[in-house]
Amino acid sequence: MTNSPTLIVMIGLPARGKTYMSKKLTRYLNWIGVPTKVFNLGVYRREAVKSYKSYDFFRHDNEEAMKIRKHCALVALQDVKIYLNEEGGQIAVFDATNTTRERRDLILNFVKENAYKVFFVESVCDDPDVIAANILEVKVSSPDYPEAHRERVMDDFLKRIECYKVTYQPLDPEGYDKDLSFIQVMNVGRRFLVNRVQDYIQSKIVYYLMNIHVHSHSIYLCRHGESDHNMQGRIGGDSELSPRGKQFAAALRGFIEEHGLSDLKVWTSQLRRTIQTAEALGVPYEQWKILNEIDAGVCEEMTYEMIQSTFPEEFALRDQDKYHYRYPGGESYQDLVQRLEPVIMELERQGNVLVVCHQAVMRCLLAYFLDKSADDLPYLKCPLHTVLKLTPVAYGCKVELFYLNVEAVNTHRDRPLVSQPLMTFLPSLASVCSQSVPNCLVLCFSVVAHMKCFPRVFYSHTFDCSPRKLCTFVLS
Template sequence: MYVCLSFCSAWASYMTNSPTVIVMIGLPARGKTYMSKKLTRYLNWIGVPTKVFNLGVYRREAVKAYKSYDFFRHDNKEAMEIRKQCALVALEDVKGYLTEEAGQIAVFDATNTTRERRDLILDFGKENAFKVFFVESVCDDPEVIAANILEVKVSSPDYPERHRERVMDDFLKRIECYKVTYQPLDPDEYDKDLSFIKVENVGRRFLVNRVQDYIQSRIVYYLMNIQVHSHSLYLCRHGESNHNTEGRIGGDSELSPGGKQFAHALRGFIEEHKLSDLKVWTSQLRRTIQTAEELIVPYEQWKILNEIDAGVCEEMTYDMIQNSFPEEFALRDQDKYHYRYLGGESYQDLVQRLEPVIMELERQGNVLVICHQAVMRCLLAYFLDKSADDLPYLKCPLHTVLKLSPVAYVSGVATSCIKYCSASPRHGLHQICQILPLFHQGTCKFPDISGGNGPSPHRPIQQVPDVLNGIEIRALRSSCKLGSRCLHSVPVPQV
């Protein structure tokens, strides 16, 4: 554990030369929390320890019962003092995280709409040798603001069991309270020496000022790529390959007969769901290309989507690796995320390689990514906010399509799991019918792929929405007449 922590700390130090406080600025309902959570997820994914400090949480701890927008009036002196004290407590927690908990970046998520408050934070940064980077979100589009209020604020802890229209009315009045004292960043005079990015109307325009270092440039790069729009991402592995049937890792083998069946079933899935505007991406390895060719739709090949490079262990079974490289085999078990195959890659290397894919996925509409187990794990870890410790163990079974639907303004995704089994040759492949939780207590759980009793064959389609750990979950399955053998029953190497 000590070795792993030291490695992580060294990597974070490589990315940042001093702790940084990212300070959000903007009126309520401008997507600040959405950006804070997405940015935090991204930075943690690339290996920079980051944490959000949301001032609303501190305020709700100090004031248990929210009554109305009057609390946010600038002439409510008692409330103003409470809000200031909450900010000071939150900043002390920021200090503790960056100095005592090996944190590298703290995101201070609050309105911070006055120069007085921002100057307070700047002084705090100077006293503790923290860099300060401001992110201001400006939006004057009434439709975007209304959508944010309806999607997020109606379900806020501030409004338990409130009528939607009343919530909208109260929140709009809260915004007006902030407008009275709002002082936007002034890039020409007062704030010309500050480091910041101003995001206008959810990414339609950007203003970047005095970026200080590498990590701030990465933050700017990311914020300029994220889009707030409804779309779905479909992830699946290639169909079963000949190497899969032999228990070999890596290589560039072709699809097995079972893999070709899945490719045919995948075509049916796309046609059934009328995904006409779907983009399809594959790696440059034959097993993903052959899976995509069956779809009869255009597809793009990405070399950076290739499977993790196993180096000298390519095309070997795990028994062969253990016999030939026992010490390497043991090292991999000790730290699977950071372990690098001899002459190959680690999961950490793979995350760095896949960053351009993440940026493109954030900008795209509906996309189906046909990839590989290690690649799919890395992509899932980003979208589901999984740690480096969890990433190498996320279950990504063959012949399973995972649908991720990023929710506007909300950190997290709606997920659907569609799993195929073989039936008789005449009936092709069908979806399995049964409800399952995809995630529980922060751990990614997918259907068992080792066989088992299987689902009831005549259960109707069901949908069960739930919310666990900030992720909206939808597990979907439909009826299935189980035939000869489940395509998942073949042992799959755990890369």
């Protein structure tokens, strides 16, 4: 997605939400498939100085501390270089105050030497209530203040902020910094100033930062009630609720009433099983087409046994790489993530929301909030007749699970064993090989071209072209 590595540089006084934005932005970029990592300068500083004593460390006239802080910044930038040049990273987020032009010029020289792109994110906040709330929510539990009293933490941290204010040089969009690419976020998103966005990924960053809002809310995720297709083991389709699915819908209404969620917004897909679930709630709901279940293409309304029998190669390929595999004529989980991006943006902006959705859709949404990798995403457990309550907190997400006591079938498929995908090819391979050795060779090469292991061994092998030997080789 990026044609050259990008360094995102945070700017701002302490307690302005820089780490909060860094972590959320990194989670979002990884979710949409852009390898991203945060480099928090506080971590490097705590490695260099094992015990924090007081705000005196951050005084601009503390020469020894200033040397340590600059050294930590240089070490962090070297780690950024390793990540972007050697470890496959595309974006690094340098999470530090970076409040002086001298420090930012050092970073700009580093970027120029390594041919990276750079984008600055400055958080400006002069609302004392927001600052105090941030200190109490995040800094009290900081490693800098083990077992400290709230009053002492607040006093020391406010003095630390004053140390930074002495040398703080905000970005100057009309003068010194007019040629830089950046966004200024004022008072946690009340106002924005965007300057010289250079490429697609920078526009994505701006779009995301303009949509996240720091407010207290919860997101409720659940699947529709059990459907007729669920009971038959079929995927996709547009079937109706089973009797137990209707019981769940009634139980879900009781759950909403019991928890006093009168202001709850309810979203569904445009498929009957989610709509029937929402209709039982007795509240208004919105239908979103982009919340429809993953499109299984030619495999729609088939059971997994039918797919394995009818399309053995497709069945095996999906087990190999479930996230990237695309059903013929359908979608992959990767496609689904791209489709659901507008939903994430809306969830970040809204108050309390209940999303009545589908297994694959719920997995994608959960992976965003829980920071799960693409490899883990397709195997997240999202059982029927269970509600997940997600409450964003300082640097993560609190998860609560509510089972509504209505039985349902288990639609979860565990991650297959490594050797399992190849075994799926054997019936078709044996059948083809019994008819024609050339056809068998074509199928064997087709198999191995899609496998992630041993391709060189396969291609360099000297074959005994009897069908039995070819089957034996593919097995080995």
